[in-house]
Amino acid sequence: MPPIRSAGSAALLFSMVLLLSACQDPSGVGLELIGEEGQDPNVVVLAADTVMIGEADEITGGFADGSSPAQERVLVGAVTDLLFGDASAEAYFDVGPPATIPNGFRDRTITSATLRLSRDYVYGDSMQTLSLALYQMADDWDPTGAKADTSFEVGALLDTFEIAAADTLLELDLPASWVNANDEFLRSDTVLTAVDGFQLRLADGAMTNAVIGFAMPDSELRLTTAEDTVSYALREVFTHTERGEAPAPPPDLLFVRDGTPEVAALTFDYDNLEGLALARGLIRLTIAPDAVESSSSFARPLPQTLALFGITEDDARFGITTATLDEDTNSYTFANTSLTSILQDVLLGNPLFVRFEMEATASPVSLGVLPLVLGPAPAEGEPDPRPRAALTVIPVN
Amino acid sequence: MRFSLLLLLLALTASTAAWAQNSNNYGSIYSRFGLGEREEFSSSQSDALGGLGVALRSAQYNGLANPALWADLSFTDFSASAIVRSIETTDGSDATSQGGSGGLGALELGLPLVRDRLGLTVAFRPYSRVNYRAIQDGTFTPDEGGSDVDFTTNFEGEGGLYQLSAGLGARLTGGLRVGASVDGYFGNVSYLQRTTFVDQNYEETRTARSARLSGISGTVGFVLTAPGVFNEGDGLHIGGAVTLPARLSGEEVRTLGFSLDRDTISVAQEGEVTIPLVARAGVAFTGRERWTLAADVLYEPWSQFESSFAFGGFDQDAGVNELRDRFRVSGGFQVVPGGRDRTAGFFARSAYRLGAYTERAFYAPAGTGVQTIAVTGGLSFPTLIPTARLDFGIEAGVRGATDGILVRDTFIRGTATINFGERWFVRRRFG
Numbered sequence: 001m002p003p004i005r006s007a008g009s010a011a012l013l014f015s016m017v018l019l020l021s022a023c024q025d026p027s028g029v030g031l032e033l034i035g036e037e038g039q040d041p042n043v044v045v046l047a048a049d050t051v052m053i054g055e056a057d058e059i060t061g062g063f064a065d066g067s068s069p070a071q072e073r074v075l076v077g078a079v080t081d082l083l084f085g086d087a088s089a090e091a092y093f094d095v096g097p098p099a100t101i102p103n104g105f106r107d108r109t110i111t112s113a114t115l116r117l118s119r120d121y122v123y124g125d126s127m128q129t130l131s132l133a134l135y136q137m138a139d140d141w142d143p144t145g146a147k148a149d150t151s152f153e154v155g156a157l158l159d160t161f162e163i164a165a166a167d168t169l170l171e172l173d174l175p176a177s178w179v180n181a182n183d184e185f186l187r188s189d190t191v192l193t194a195v196d197g198f199q200l201r202l203a204d205g206a207m208t209n210a211v212i213g214f215a216m217p218d219s220e221l222r223l224t225t226a227e228d229t230v231s232y233a234l235r236e237v238f239t240h241t242e243r244g245e246a247p248a249p250p251p252d253l254l255f256v257r258d259g260t261p262e263v264a265a266l267t268f269d270y271d272n273l274e275g276l277a278l279a280r281g282l283i284r285l286t287i288a289p290d291a292v293e294s295s296s297s298f299a300r301p302l303p304q305t306l307a308l309f310g311i312t313e314d315d316a317r318f319g320i321t322t323a324t325l326d327e328d329t330n331s332y333t334f335a336n337t338s339l340t341s342i343l344q345d346v347l348l349g350n351p352l353f354v355r356f357e358m359e360a361t362a363s364p365v366s367l368g369v370l371p372l373v374l375g376p377a378p379a380e381g382e383p384d385p386r387p388r389a390a391l392t393v394i395p396v397n
Numbered sequence: 398m399r400f401s402l403l404l405l406l407l408a409l410t411a412s413t414a415a416w417a418q419n420s421n422n423y424g425s426i427y428s429r430f431g432l433g434e435r436e437e438f439s440s441s442q443s444d445a446l447g448g449l450g451v452a453l454r455s456a457q458y459n460g461l462a463n464p465a466l467w468a469d470l471s472f473t474d475f476s477a478s479a480i481v482r483s484i485e486t487t488d489g490s491d492a493t494s495q496g497g498s499g500g501l502g503a504l505e506l507g508l509p510l511v512r513d514r515l516g517l518t519v520a521f522r523p524y525s526r527v528n529y530r531a532i533q534d535g536t537f538t539p540d541e542g543g544s545d546v547d548f549t550t551n552f553e554g555e556g557g558l559y560q561l562s563a564g565l566g567a568r569l570t571g572g573l574r575v576g577a578s579v580d581g582y583f584g585n586v587s588y589l590q591r592t593t594f595v596d597q598n599y600e601e602t603r604t605a606r607s608a609r610l611s612g613i614s615g616t617v618g619f620v621l622t623a624p625g626v627f628n629e630g631d632g633l634h635i636g637g638a639v640t641l642p643a644r645l646s647g648e649e650v651r652t653l654g655f656s657l658d659r660d661t662i663s664v665a666q667e668g669e670v671t672i673p674l675v676a677r678a679g680v681a682f683t684g685r686e687r688w689t690l691a692a693d694v695l696y697e698p699w700s701q702f703e704s705s706f707a708f709g710g711f712d713q714d715a716g717v718n719e720l721r722d723r724f725r726v727s728g729g730f731q732v733v734p735g736g737r738d739r740t741a742g743f744f745a746r747s748a749y750r751l752g753a754y755t756e757r758a759f760y761a762p763a764g765t766g767v768q769t770i771a772v773t774g775g776l777s778f779p780t781l782i783p784t785a786r787l788d789f790g791i792e793a794g795v796r797g798a799t800d801g802i803l804v805r806d807t808f809i810r811g812t813a814t815i816n817f818g819e820r821w822f823v824r825r826r827f828g
Contacts, residue, residue: 029486029494030426031531032802033762034552034709039533041548041592041599043540277602277653279548279592284541329541340600348653383541390540394550394592396604396651 041279041394046268048387051254051374054265054357056309056317060365061146061238064216065096069144073364075239075259076132076200077165077211079124084257084292084300084369085246087123089211092141092152094197094236095221101230106187108225113179113186115172115198116220119165121213123367127297128165131206134158134172137196143238148259148365151240154199165210186223186232197236209298211367239365249371253291256359256370258303263359264372265311266387273347276393281343282335283308283356285323286385289330291371303360303368308334310342310353318353322361334358343391423496423553424484424528425806427767427796429709430760431699431720432586432610432672433525433557438503439463441478441788441814442689445775446729447752449693451679452620452636454574457786457816459507461520462677462693463618463638464576467566470509470516472784472818478502484808489799498528502812510565518578519563526557527586546599551591554709558584558610574620582643582672583611586708605652608706610670612645618677630685640675642701649706668705673698687736691752692728699723699759710760721761727754729773739783748777750790758796765803769796775812784818 062071074091081087115134138155158178163170185194202208220231241259249255256264266283285306292300308320320339323332345352360368373385428434439462443450451463459474460466481499503522510517530553536545564578587607594601618638626633648665679693699720704711710719729752735741751774758767771794778787789812796806 028532028534029488029492030529030804031533031552033426033804034429034531039550039590040535041537041546043537045540275651277592277604279594279599279602282540335598337600344653392537392539392599394590394602394604396590396606396653 039395041392044273044391044393045384046270046273046389046391047377047384048266048389049269050265050267051372051387052265053254053256054263055261056263056357056359058148058241058259058261059145059362060148060241061143061150062363063143063235064093064237065233065235067235069362071143071237071363071365072217073121073213073215073239073366074200074237075121075123075211075213075241075365075367076202077124077130077208078202079209079211079367081124081246081300083246084255085244087211087241087243087259087367088202089259089367090199090201090240091214092137092143092197092199092238092240093216093234094137094141095191095195095232096235097191097232098230102228105225105228105230108227110179110183110186110223110225112176112224113174114222114224115170115174116222117170117172117214118218119168119170119212120215120218121301121364121366122165122210122299123213123301124165124210125296125298126165126210128208128210130163130165130208130210130212131160131203132163132200133160133203134174135199135201136178137199140193140196141236141238143236146238148239148241150238152199152238155196158198160203165212170214191232213364213366215364241365241367243367250291252373252375253288254372254374255291256372257367258360258369259365259367263309263357264370264387265355265357267355268389270346273391273393274349275396276347276391277396278340278344278347278391278393280335280392281340281389282333283339283387283389284331284333285358285387286329286331286373287325288371288373292369301366301368303366303370305361306332306334306358306370307361308339309357309359311355311357312352313354317357320356332358343389347393422498422528423530424482424498424526425796425808426486426529426531426804427758427760427806428527428529429554429588430758430762431525431702431708431710432670433527433554435525435697435723435759436523436557437695437725438478438522441476441775441790441812441816442731442748442750442777443691444792444812445750445752445773445788445790446689446691446731447693447727447754447773448725449677449679449695449727450681450691451618451638451677451693452634452681453679453689453691454620454622454632454634454681454683457784457818459505459516459518461503461505461518461522461562463620463636464518464564464566464578464616465574465618465620465636465638467507467516467518467564467576468568468574469513469566470507470518471512472509472820474505474507474816474818476503476505476814476816478812478814480810480812482808482810484806486804486806487799488804489801491799496530502814514568516566517564518566519561521559521561524558524560524582524584527554528557529554547595548599549593551589551593553589553591554587555589556585556587556607558582558586562616564616572622572624574622576618578616580614580616580640580643581611582614582645585609588709603654606649607652608647608649608668608670608708610645610647612643612670614641614643616640626682628685632683634681634683635679636681637676637678639677642674643672645670645672647706669703670706671701671703673701685736687733689731690728691730693726695723695725695727697723697759710762719760719762719764721759721766723757723759725754725756728752743779746779748775748786750775750777763802765801767797767803770794771808782817786816788812788814788816790814
């Protein structure tokens, strides 16, 4: 046999043996030789070092048609609230045509127009009746980034309406004069600029004790002709809110009132946790619903969703995640990959943010009050009710 | 012909690489200790004879265990080897795990500056290897009494040191050869801890502590030959070599995250590591190129290991030192039925090798020593080039015992080596 061919055959055999070899992943065999005891993940609960009321712009303007920034609700009404401060609200909204319009609609005369507002919120006495006044806007207005204390110029009063706070659908017929004046604009391509929208507010001198909110994606301006009916969306929305002073909260509670610039500002002391690997980081807030409940028909709905923000050294604000109210535990839990990553950076000594801030999400706008539990410190083995971070850390070998 | 050999080398390298990719690339859990499992490779011949070959003079193999052997270079010598390993580990409860790894072994180039009198060799080979993995499963209770969360912690080690040597071997007298080399060490020893969770709400964490080391040492050696002890053509050789302790400097970094997205947990800390000397001694007998016998001993005083960094079994700050001196005794024989007869058949010109070694490891976990016993064997096939051979070696053995925290490794290791010799710098003659 030629030597090189024999050697080649042997090499080929060697290669085949290698490729046919199978391996199995190792297991815990020999673990004791590693000697890495105490490396199990464990949860460190870190009570907030400081919790205080901070301030941030209260943005209530936006778009109800899915555009950004989103705002799905407007508020209107007024309450007298001794515990959390008197509040009032005025609603602004503009109309936009639907994506498709029936053939011939643009050629027919509009005979009537009705605002159909779907109520989804009441703050205050739900048994109240409200006298509302509907104004047409005097000029074009932009809801983008509009703060709660903004006011836009209104034009003529169109009509007033008596409505019950408990009603879930309000139908406000617009006067024939407005319909006639805007008929052509509503049927034209320039409706978005030619029709400036409406303001809805308490009628001058009216007394009430409720603020109601309308779900704008579910509300519409219904236009009727002799042959058909077309629903225009209420797309640009804004709420002007005012809220008075409130007395100091009881000990161990902090009230964060929506509809104001108030936010909860938190910091943590991460001493002794530097350099640890973090598998999960979350921030949890416990609330005391009893503190905002009333024995009468006066309702103070709790914020259903809170937003968590990180604040940099130069006060730039970045949204991190949101948390919904867990009514079983009366708590909000902020937890996602971004928050874990942010907290991991803190443990590595590279903090991106100097503090966290929480507030009710900008949309839907509300007047809810967040009754944060600040204490007392728990007894041994008891869950901590204070604002806290729960860090699942892994010791580093 | 050279092209064919090159193709063979490429085939071996490719198949080894493919095998390594298909395997889990894990080896002995004992590789956690010190700077990793010590690697020994002198030549494919000595590898099959138990391991060392300090006194194993050969016309066809350029042994790396002793620079004095480089004086025998007659041809420009090149060798490259590929290694594969398979290991099964058993603990006291008879639980087992299996691992496999592979890769390139040693690369060596020898140049005869003065034929059979003065040779220069440059070699690259692994000094130590860390490639273990152990898994721990467990549960922990999340905050505020949720359901227990399952996790798996993977403890992994990877890396090791490499040795780059360059030196000269010279024949001083007819029977005395001496040699010296400069040995550079460099490499990285990393301990990784990877924790994974079934619950998607938890992020996998991966932390690593890596020490990058480099340093220089030197080796001196000799071989004494007594020719014709029993018959004409015989040779009895006695050799010895000492590699001086090496002081390695380096830095240690702790990181968090994956390879391309790692955050530094702690800044690099500089430190020093002293690896102990290596003393080798051996005797070999060659009988007319037909029979070869070799026996060697090796000693490394790892009890004198020093390090400002913590390694497995050694942490100066914590007062942990589970390292001890390493001893190794090996021996083997080779037969080439056809001897130097170039007209003999293929199998008569092939070499058949058998050897064995026993070694006391340089670590003693919890004070218990670890012993290795292994047998080695190999075949060396001739090629059409008289100075080129294709060698295959195999080693099978047992390391440790299922005693206390110890485990028993049952391992098998295969090598394939191309040894190629050629005359360089020969003035062409005309007429």
